[in-house]
Amino acid sequence: MDPTDFHKTAELLIGEQEEAHIRTTINRAYYGLFLYLREFLTNNGVRLPDRNSGKSHHQFVVKCIHKSRFFQDISETKKQLSGKRRSKDSAILGIYKRLQTLLQNRTEADYNLRVIFRPNDSQDNLRLAKSTIEDFSNFLGSKRESYIISIAKQHSQEILNS
């Protein structure tokens, strides 16, 4: 199954006023994105942390994106060698910050019943999740893709060794 199909489910609930529906939309919006990224990693040979490692797959995916923030193409590397400080990849960091936001909202929607969610929260979370997938696939490119996968494999190995 294509994980982004969860966004189709979320779309069905857009406009519903019931808070349970709104919370479900926020959950599906996040899972569509999270599973898309998880599948991207595992389909490229990245091993997810075992259950007994104490690391959740959610945090693993988030961490892999965060750790990939230093991606640079060759021209950037040359600049760095000429004395410029190591710069961060704003495209990756943008994905990272959105993923954090969606995970936070999903956690509150699923566990915190004191927070009041409104219909525009479902619209906003779904739009954010869909645009993050779009941006991720647009920004990816072969060099950035290889870089993220190598960083994720390295991170996975660190967890195994710890």
Place this chain on the structure above:
Amino acid sequence: MTETINVPNQFQDETLDFIFELSKNAPEQSVDLNDDEKLVLLRRVYEGLGEKEHISKRIIRYLMALEWETTLSKDEPVTWEIGEIAKKFCENYGLLDELVICLNQAQITFSNLQSLIAEYDCFHADDYEEDGHIVIRVAVSSDQDNAFKEYDIYNNWMAENITDEGLEHFVVVVRRIG
């Protein structure tokens, strides 16, 4: 059905008459009395003032609409708040100064800002509970396009100006209210 409510001292008889006249023309359902945010505002208006008059539910609705619109149109900057646990967490990580910089920047970046609060929280999913982090909660009264645009600008600013520790521990949540 008539409901009662305390009316502030500063409302003179003629003011009440004027409001009553206006309220006759106010749309009956213009303000939802079940709206929590508006009720909070109404309580603030009447809080601490003695009982002077009984006024109709219709007038209350009108007053609430006036107060709500006035609040939304205020130009005064919204002040930020940092929760006690959030403060301690940031002090432990040496991130408090950076959090204050982030909150000040949020005041600049987000138009139609309604509230700005930094709170401690932690992600948890079924069997796992992760390390804590700070949620920068931004409430705005903007439309979706504007809120998204400013959210992206703010994230880009963070990427450029905040340390890796700050980026990892500060999670931004923007919610549209009103």
